[in-house]
Amino acid sequence: MTVAPTLPIPTPAEDTTPRPGSRAARMLMPRSVDVVKELAADYGVCTRPVSLRRTDLDTGQTVVIDLPCGATQETKCKACATRARKLRQQQIREGWHRDDEPDPGPQPATDAQRALIVLRAHLEFDRAALMSAHMDPETRAEQVAAVDVAIAEVEKEITAEGLRGRPAPPHATADDDQDQGDGDRRVRSTKRRQDVPDLPRLPVENRTIGRTYAAPDGKIFRPSMFLTLTLDSYGRVWDDGTPVDPDSYDYRRAAWDAVHFPRLLDRFWQNLRRAVGWKVQYAGAVEPQRRLAPHAHFAIRGTIPRELVRRVAAATYHQVWWPSVDQRVYEPEQAPEWDEDAVGYTDPTTGRLLPTWDDALDLLDADPDAQPVHVVRFGRQIDAKGVLAGSKDADRCVWYITKYLTKQAADCHTTATDRQRAHLDRLWHELRYTPCSERCANWLLYGVQPKKTRAGLKPGNCKNKVHKRDTLGLGGRRVLISRDWSGKTLADHRADRREWVKALLGVTTDLDHTDDQAAADGQPSASRHAWEMARPTDPDVPPLGHRLLRAVSERIQWRNQLDYARRAGPPHATGASANERTATTREEPQP
Incomplete structure (x- = not known):
């Protein structure tokens, strides 16, 4: 009797779609909190802002203002890190192809500035004369102290007059003179190695622009x-x-x-x-x-x-x-130990005091x-x-x-x-x-005490x-x-971008009005606001989610206003160069 072969019964394809309402289905839904953070990063809103409370000294009204955290790593804050990177790009673009010197040099000194320097020179002469005169040490110390007070007052006037830096380094005290021995630098031969080629050495001209x-x-x-x-x-x-x-x-x-x-x-x-x-x-x-x-x-x-x-x-x-670091003397598990009596690190087995950093360099110099x-x-x-x-x-x-x-x-x-x-x-x-x-604790593994050693290394x-x-x-x-790249710091570049946006939108700030009114009255400008840190637990500080949503909405409105003003025409003010203005909207090239 012949038996007919049995055919496999096809099974329906397994449905992997989670059941609606199950935990697996809920886990597939994106979290609204994550979407808020993504939108904040897209629109340049800081997700970990620093809250400050501003108080109007005239009316007593207070308002909480969120400032960007200023992080440069996107693992901390993507919006602030992206803003910092774009600012660096602007700095590189502005200084790369310049055809003029970014630093024209300081202006000539005025007669008042020169007179203050002359007065400072006379005080320095008087101090040197007192130090070399034969007199009672206590009397000399009193007179030198009086001259030092006069020098400090003159240097304050020099700074207020508009001169940068000090005309001379400050005079060292007795304690400073004693500590200078610890900072002596060892002078070694500057003769070039024999295994490297020689280089031409030309007098360096005071220019930063290349040839055409x-x-x-x-x-x-x-x-x-x-x-x-x-x-x-x-x-x-x-x-x-x-x-x-x-x-x-x-x-x-x-x-x-x-x-x-x-x-x-x-x-x-x-x-x-x-x-x-x-x-x-x-x-x-x-x-x-x-x-x-x-x-x-x-x-x-x-x-x-x-x-x-x-x-x-x-x-x-x-x-x-x-x-020398050719071979370790100790392992991390058996490192030298601190000895309070010897005021240094000793061998864990023999108790012998390790050579100091200066002793080790003395042996190196003697070889x-x-x-x-x-x-x-x-x-x-x-x-x-x-x-x-x-x-x-x-x-x-x-x-x-x-x-x-x-x-x-x-x-x-x-x-x-x-x-x-x-x-x-x-x-x-x-x-x-x-x-x-020289101060690294790892020198203990090589049998040498670090420079300026201390307990706990x-x-x-x-x-x-x-x-x-x-x-x-x-x-x-x-x-x-380099120092003469664009002639500006990051704060200067940031201020240029801010001034360009203000000129494009035609807006001003409270600080601008305050400065203008003070100038009209002939008085120095002073802020009418007081600032203080605001804690997240303070009753007038809204939750972070509320602040982020409000900041995203505000940033979207700002961007729409900026796009509308840009389409309307170029700004009338020239607070930023054309290179800086295009840097705000230029798309980054793909790798």
């Missing part, structure tokens, strides 16, 4: 440069930045290079200015590569031959003259064959190219310089695999126990930023801008 080039049609160009400086290799790496052979990867040299990278950059700009013979101006940022080693991107005003830039980079180095403990150099990969003002490359370079400014160094590149996490852990472990300065727990996991050894400033 004429095209065959008579058009004049003044190009600038975009420069990338990179450290040397520590071993082969994959495309994700992880080492091919972690055991042979030089993590120690990578950590030391990261800690001393800022000084290497300072030495590079010093050498470059001496080689080209004029005050090269730069604006850039330091960020980690995918392999987690720092490198820097710079916008340079003017052009320099690429071969000369590469020569300067190859000849630039920084030597670290510290005690004629001593070598620096570390030498930082750039790698061979130096990228330099010319950029024209107003081109797409210029906007792209500005975006490229500032793309990671709102992130921590360790968050610039995604760490998604176990291999990347292991690479980060190895580098951070090396940075944690790398000495960062623990190796691996130094408070310096270079030892933190999220900095990757970048403990200094991430943004590096």
Whole structure:
């Protein structure tokens, strides 16, 4: 008997849609609080504002005003971090392709200013005469103190008259004279190393503008440069930045290079200015590569031959003259202990007092064959190219310089695999126990007491930023801008943008009216408002959600007013340059 084969019965497709009203269905719904924060970030509203209470001294009326927190990291406040990054972009754009000197120099001194300096000179002469005169010490001290009081009064008048700085440093007291011995700097030979090429050294002209080039049609160009400086290799790496052979990867040299990278950059700009013979101006940022080693991107005003830039980079180095760190004497678990009687750290086994920092440097100075403990150099990969003002490359370079400014160094590149996490852990472990300065607690591991040692030091727990996991050894400033780049500070650029918006909308502030009325009355301006901090628990401070919703609505209305005024025509006032005005609306180029 033949049995017919049975066919499989098709089963209906499983429905994965959560049941309406279930917890799974509710978890798929976006939270309104998160939407509020997203809208706040989109419209530039600070999500963690600082509340201030303003009191009108005439009427007694109080109002709570929220000020932006001013954070520069988007993990804290995305709106404030984005605003800070755009301000840096404006600063870079304004100073990059200038064709005039941003700092014309101070005005000549007035007769009143010169007279005050002469009076200060006479007081200095009288003080020196008292110090060298043969008289009773108590009498001399009284007369010198009287002269010091007169000097202080004159210097106040000098500042009020409009002169910057002090005409001379303040006189040291007896206690200061005693403490100066602790700050003596050791002088070492400045002879260049024999393994680096020599560089030309020209007298540095007092100019910051590069040369111009004429095209065959008579058009004049003044190009600038975009420069990338990179450290040397520590071993082969994959495309994700992880080492091919972690055991042979030089993590120690990578950590030391990261800690001393800022000084290497300072030495590079010093050498470059001496080689080209004029005050090269730069604006850039330091960020980690995918392999987690720092490198820097710079916008340079003017052009320099690429071969000369590469020569300067190859000849630039920084030597670290510290005690030897070839081998650890102690481990973190058995670090030296503080001895109250000896006022220093001692060996945990023998109780022997460790050599002080000055003793260790004395041994280093006495050795004629001593070598620096570390030498930082750039790698061979130096990228330099010319950029024209107003081109797409210029906007792209500005975006490229500032793309990671709102992130921590360790968050610039995604760490998604176990291999990347292991690479980060190895580098951070090396940075944690790398000495960062003369006062670092990690010197105890090498049998040396840090400079100005004190109780409570623990190796691996130094408070310096270079030892933190999220900095990757970048403990200094991430943004590096030369003094004569734009001739303005960030506060000046912020004020320019504010004045342009006020001129475009045709609005004024209470402070403007107060200053104008005071000037009309011939009196100094004074605010009629008193300010104080407002706590979130104060009864007149609304909940944060209410304040954010109100701020989002207010920001939307402001933006609509600004767009309408921009379509109506350009502002009549010129509080900000055209470059600054376009920077407020220019879209960021995509990578």
